[in-house]
Amino acid sequence: MALLESTAPSSAGTRLLAFVNNATVRAVFYQALTLSCVVLLFWYLISNTIENMSQRGMSAGFDFLGVSAGFGIGFTLIPYREGDTYLRVFMVGIANTMLVAVVAIVISTVLGLIVGLARLSNNWVIRNVARWYIEILRNTPLLLQIIAWYFGVFTLLPRPRESLGWLDAVFLNNRGLYLPAPLVGSGFAVALVALLLGIAGAVAWARYARREREQAGRIRPVLGPVLALLVVPPVLAALAVGSPLAWDMPQLRGFNFVGGINIPPSFCALIIALSIYTSCFIGENVRSGIQSVSRGQTEAARALGVPPGRTMRSIILPQALRVIIPPLISQYLNVTKNSSLAIAIGFPDLVSVWMHTSLNQSGRAIPIVAMTMGFYCVVSLAVSLAMNRYNRSILIKER
Amino acid sequence: MDHAAGPAATPPPAEIFRPRPARRAPPSTLGVQGWIRQNMFSSVPNALVTVIGIWIVYAFFDALFGWAIGNAVWQAESRRECLDEVGRAGACWPGVIAWIPNLIYGLYPKDQVWRINLAGLVLLLWAVPLWLPRVQSKVQIGLSLVLLFPLFASYLFLGGEKGIVWSALIALGLAAFLWTLLTAATETVFGLGIARFAVAALGFASRSDETRRRLAIAVLLAVYVVAVILVQALSLPFVPTRVWGGLFLTLVISGIGIAFSLPAGIVLALGRRSRMPLISLLSTTFIELFRSVPLITILFMFNTMLPLFLPVGVEVNQLLRAIVAVCLFSAAYMAEVVRGGLQAIPRGQYEAASAMGLGFWQATGLVIMPQALKIMIPTIVGNFIGLFKDTTLVSIVGLFDLLSMSRAVGEDTRWLGLFLEPFFFVTMIYFVVCFGMSQYSLNLEQRLSAGERR
Known part of the structure; x- marks a missing residue:
């Protein structure tokens, strides 16, 4: 550039042109322009907001968090009483949201794995049942499914007196699902110690088997011994010292059930709809992941005499997981976000108790909206950071 | 072996070779x-x-x-x-x-429903030329459909007083529609657009380029004047957005969301990939913020905050708040789709474009984007499907979309408790639309990649 300028005959006009056409100058100019637009927009919005709020007598402070909320919540995972503070309401909302997310993630992963494998089955009937299961359920809105399960199934169940029972322990009626609640019994400590010992033994065996395989090439059975170590000691301990857990059975008294755990119908409907809907997407992930492993891998394994089950477990799945896991995690994030649809059927999740009820009660729009969005942002930022680290760790190491 | 050791006087009887019976053929696979x-x-x-x-x-x-x-x-x-x-x-x-009219049109006045039907018909006629093989101006027709149809349709749906500016815009929409119809007709029959065809038909084909260009513009102006006269003659009573509902409302919201999200997503994706740090930072912040929170929180936010953001005394109706939320949300998702497509284009394409002397906008518009959009078709359509399904969420903030309408059936005193049947019906509608879109995108993808298949 300097060379050109020194040799070319330059007038003021050409120098100006060169200055205007310079990439760096343009970049600075465009960025300054964008920044001033954004600043102006924010200044406009904020000044309007301040004026509106002063006119309506609203306040933006967080001081209301210590004030008693004064409304009840139908279902809480952590203890909550009417009269607890708004901060407590926020916590209750987060706990309920996380509970829904975790339960739905577990169920949808299992269902999705089954559907994805069924989609690849050699059997024409199974393949097509899985295909249409996926096509129908993922092409209808989730909110519609949640509402249909709630209004179309759970509110139409019989009243408590005619409830559907199973073994006199589990009951299903229009007030929800009743399960026996575990109570700590006399032999609980002994059984717990036995269980912990079993877990320690299982871990040790798994490590030993792995070392044997990697260093000596001997293959030891893993699944059977581990399961035995997990199940046998606690059962033996329980038989030896008497029942470690007592069960609090739900019982019909008058018009309703007492005792046991009551899971409200809104929770059941939400979990079922979320799990089924998400399982379709997970199923497609699993299918595409497995199909992404080249056929040559299967053929090579067959040629080396590896049996089919072991080919799947040790050769195809580890390679498929590389493809499956990133979209799987984003589905898990989607489940967390979609659990906010709980508000449509009155399940008290974060959006329902915080962004709806608390906002209407306290009128503190700005802090409440900021806290709700902040929670979801933190969750997805944390997950995507973990995801990036994982992606880097499984990158194929190339020459 | 045993025989070999024995006396050789009598040779052993010759063993008759008996082949083992053939195994049965495997079952036929034909x-x-x-x-x-x-x-x-x-x-x-x-x-x-x-x-x-x-x-x-x-x-x-x-x-x-x-x-x-x-x-x-x-x-x-x-x-x-x-x-x-x-x-x-x-x-x-x-x-x-009994509820089908409400499920489709919401509470829109019965005697005004023809306006929605007319808009639907206009949309259909406007879109048909895009599939006619002999029509050449498909890009112009497509762009005018996305940009100018909303102008015309908004008046059909809303009606009421129209000032001079709005009249001019409505007329522009109508003129674009008339131009589309005429051009599609003349291009199909004579292979010429309406303006050039009119010039030729009037006997000016042999004049200079300059004269013909002026005449063509005059023809377009004439179309616009006709549209202005038609719009002046058209006077429709006002229908507030409060009574809009049903499938109609669902289509309005998702239509606007789809039309807005693709261009906005392209701009955001280019911003995120920009080498200017500030622009990249702003785009990334916007995209990540809107993608990490659920749509329902954005709807709630705009529902409570939009009235606060605007000057004192400005009223924003509920529908507009929902549309703004849906548009920004879907733009953020679309931006990530477009970014994925852009990343799939090899560097050589950018370098070749600069070597040919193309600037940033030329290279992006003529070389990069057409290739990237082709790769992205399945994901873009997937996003559109997601958006269409997500519009059901507006029922939570008090709009009467298809889902709210189907719930209202069971709250009608005559049909109290009738939930499953309307849900089944509405599910069918959603399924047919979404499944149809996804199958069409598969088909489109196959046709567009015909050149790469062996």
Whole structure:
């Protein structure tokens, strides 16, 4: 550039042109322009907001968090009483949201794995049942499914007196699902110690088997011994010292059930709809992941005499997981976000108790909206950071 | 071996070679029988699974048809009559049939419904030329459809007083529609657009370029004048957005969301990939913020905050708040789709474009984007489907979309408690639209990649 300028005959006009056409100058100019637009927009919005709020007598402070909320919540995972503070309401909302997310993630992963494998089955009937299961359920809105399960199934169940029972322990009626609640019994400590010992033994065996395989090439059975170590000691301990857990059975008294755990119908409907809907997407992930492993891998394994089950477990799945896991995690994030649809059927999740009820009660729009969005942002930022680290760790190491 | 050691006097009787009987041929894999054997009964467990699978499918369809058709009631005055006739064993369709107008148009005044139908017809006629093989101005028609149809349709839907500016804009929309129809007709028949065809038909084909260009502009202006006169003659009563609802509202919201999200997503994606740090930072912040929170929180936020953001005294109706939220949300998602497409384009394409002397906008518009958009079609359509499904969320912030309308059936005193039937009907509508879109995108993808297949 300097060379050109020194040799070319330059007038003021050409120098100006060169200055205007310079990439760096343009970049600075465009960025300054964008920044001033954004600043102006924010200044406009904020000044309007301040004026509106002063006119309506609203306040933006967080001081209301210590004030008693004064409304009840139908279902809480952590203890909550009417009269607890708004901060407590926020916590209750987060706990309920996380509970829904975790339960739905577990169920949808299992269902999705089954559907994805069924989609690849050699059997024409199974393949097509899985295909249409996926096509129908993922092409209808989730909110519609949640509402249909709630209004179309759970509110139409019989009243408590005619409830559907199973073994006199589990009951299903229009007030929800009743399960026996575990109570700590006399032999609980002994059984717990036995269980912990079993877990320690299982871990040790798994490590030993792995070392044997990697260093000596001997293959030891893993699944059977581990399961035995997990199940046998606690059962033996329980038989030896008497029942470690007592069960609090739900019982019909008058018009309703007492005792046991009551899971409200809104929770059941939400979990079922979320799990089924998400399982379709997970199923497609699993299918595409497995199909992404080249056929040559299967053929090579067959040629080396590896049996089919072991080919799947040790050769195809580890390679498929590389493809499956990133979209799987984003589905898990989607489940967390979609659990906010709980508000449509009155399940008290974060959006329902915080962004709806608390906002209407306290009128503190700005802090409440900021806290709700902040929670979801933190969750997805944390997950995507973990995801990036994982992606880097499984990158194929190339020459 | 034993014989070899024995005396050689009598040779052993010659052993007659007897081939072992041939193994049976494996079952045929050809023909219908072979296909069934291979795909359904290849082994005992497989056969068992097939039988169980067929039984489940049969039981499902048997129950479904029994409920929806076999035991269903088609003629009744109220849900009570249905229940008296078949109980819960059969569907009660009269309730859904009575509500069909509401499910489609919401509470839109009955005598004004023709306006929605007319807009639908205009949309259809506007879009048809895009599929006619002989039409050449498809890009212009497509762009005018996305940009100018909303101008015309907004007046049809809303009606009421129109000032000078709005009249001019409505007329622009109508003029674009007339131009589309005329151009499609003349291009199909004569292979010339309307303006050039009119110039030729009027006998000016031999004049200079400059004269013909002026005449063509005059023809376009004439079309616009006709449109202005038509718009002036058209006077429609005002219908507030409060009574909009049903499938109509769902289509309005998702249509605007789709039309807005693609261009906005392209701008955001280019911003995120920009080498200017500030622009990249702003785009990334916007995209990540809107993608990490659920749509319902954005809807709530705009519902409570938009009135605060605007100057004192400015009223924003509920529909507009929902549309703004849906548009920004879907733009953020679309931006990530477009970014994915842009990343798939090899560096060589950018470098070749600069080597040819193309600037940033030329390279992006003529070289990069066309290739990237082609790769992205399935994901873009997937996003559109997601957006269409997500519009159901506006029912939570108090709009009467298709889903709210279907819930309202069961709250009508005559059809109290009738939930399953309207849900079934609405599910069918969503399924047909979404499944149709996804199958069409598969088809489009295959046609566009025809050159790469071997």
